Amino acid sequence: MRISTxxxxxxxxxxxxxxxxxxxxxxxxxxxxxxxxxxxxxxxADGTLTGFDIxxxxxxCEEMKAECTFVTNDWDGIIPALQAKKFDxxxxxxSITPERLEKVDFSKKYYNTPPAVAVAKDSPIKTIEDLKGKxxxxxxxxxxxxxxxxxxxxxxxxxxxTADEYKLDITNGRIDGVIDDIVVLSEWVKxxxxxxxxILAPLKLDPEINGNGAGIxxxxxxxxxxxxxxxxxxxxxxxxxxxxxxDKYFDFDVYGQ
Numbered sequence: 001m002r003i004s005t006x007x008x009x010x011x012x013x014x015x016x017x018x019x020x021x022x023x024x025x026x027x028x029x030x031x032x033x034x035x036x037x038x039x040x041x042x043x044x045a046d047g048t049l050t051g052f053d054i055x056x057x058x059x060x061c062e063e064m065k066a067e068c069t070f071v072t073n074d075w076d077g078i079i080p081a082l083q084a085k086k087f088d089x090x091x092x093x094x095s096i097t098p099e100r101l102e103k104v105d106f107s108k109k110y111y112n113t114p115p116a117v118a119v120a121k122d123s124p125i126k127t128i129e130d131l132k133g134k135x136x137x138x139x140x141x142x143x144x145x146x147x148x149x150x151x152x153x154x155x156x157x158x159x160x161x162t163a164d165e166y167k168l169d170i171t172n173g174r175i176d177g178v179i180d181d182i183v184v185l186s187e188w189v190k191x192x193x194x195x196x197x198x199i200l201a202p203l204k205l206d207p208e209i210n211g212n213g214a215g216i217x218x219x220x221x222x223x224x225x226x227x228x229x230x231x232x233x234x235x236x237x238x239x240x241x242x243x244x245x246x247d248k249y250f251d252f253d254v255y256g257q
Contacts, residue, residue: 028067029225031057032087035072036162039187039249040093043072052254055245056110056236057091060216063232063241076141076161079103082219089225090217093181095143097211105220107229109213112256115144116182117200118189120170125177128201131155134176137166144179146209152179171196179203183254213256 033053035043041051049070061068073081075092082090082104096106117136119125125134132154138145140159148157158175160166167188169175178185182202188194216229236242237255246254 027065028069029061029064029089030069030071030087031061032071032073032078032082032090033057033092034075034078036075036164037093037184039183040181041091052111052245052249053091053093055248056242059236059241059245060091060229060232063235064228074161075139079217082217085219088218088222089229093214094217095211096213096215097143098208100211100217103220104217105223105226106215106217107226108233109215109255110233111254112213113181113183113254114202114205115147115179115210116185116202117177117179118170118185118194118197119177119200120173120196121198123176123200125200128152128203131177135174137169137175137178139163139166139180142180143210144181147203147206148179150209151203151206167194183250 033041033049035041035049037051037053039051041049041053044050049072054070057068057070071087073086078090078092078094079100081087090104093111094100094106096109100106117128117131125131131152134155135158136148136152136155137158137160138148139162145157145159148155155177158166158169160169163180163184166175166178166180170178171193177200178197182199185194185199189197189199216226218225218229233242242255
């Protein structure tokens with residue numbers, strides 16, 4: 001009888017250890033981001049990650065009481081890397097679109113801003129209609145590239161691996177305009193690096209292309225993790241942490257409608 005009791009106790013302890021280990025594993029989250037999309041995410045020269053996405057991610061992890069680490073990945077391969085389990089979630093200003101929902105699941109949005117077009121300050125282009133026949137730069141595999149293909153089809157679209165590369169080309173006069181998130185372009189044209197250019201106009205959101213804002217992507221079927229992020233987003237919106245981060249970067253509520 002004593003032996004059976006001891007065996008039972010040992011089995012219970014082992015089961016508890018396994019359960020604790022599983023719980024601990026769930027509290028460790030690896031987050032993938034691009035690191036080349038300021039002011040949302042950027043890999044600095046010293047190797048640190050900065051930006052709105054990064055600060056929001058840290059606040060969400062703190063709210064979830066999760067231990068989070070970050071991994072950078074090229075944008076055009078970021079969803080395949082998530083599917084290959086190189087990380088558990090993507091926090092990289094990824095819009096929640098029908099096309100992406102076929103490949104991954106998402107949390108609720110954590111911000112929503114429209115696209116815009118920027119041109120050189122001395123450009124003869126004065127309206128969106130003037131883009132007809134002009135070369136428009138965009139980062140590949142983005143909603144902005146898709147938007148240009150649908151709504152600015154009279155322009156010649158040139159795609160780039162990163163936003164930095166299209167910025168370099170318009171600075172040097174190799175393209176006529178660029179399309180991206182209005183916040184990204186607005187922050188850029190206010191900086192020394194973007195003093196060449198100005199915002200031409202914001203663009204009307206297309207729900208089929210722009211989706212319902214930027215969300216946190218997780219592997220298909222990992223709804224428990226997506227729901228945890230959604231709950232944490234609501235919590236930091238309610239407790240003021242979101243506003244503190246928002247006001248660090250923007251003079252308006254980037255959360256949107």
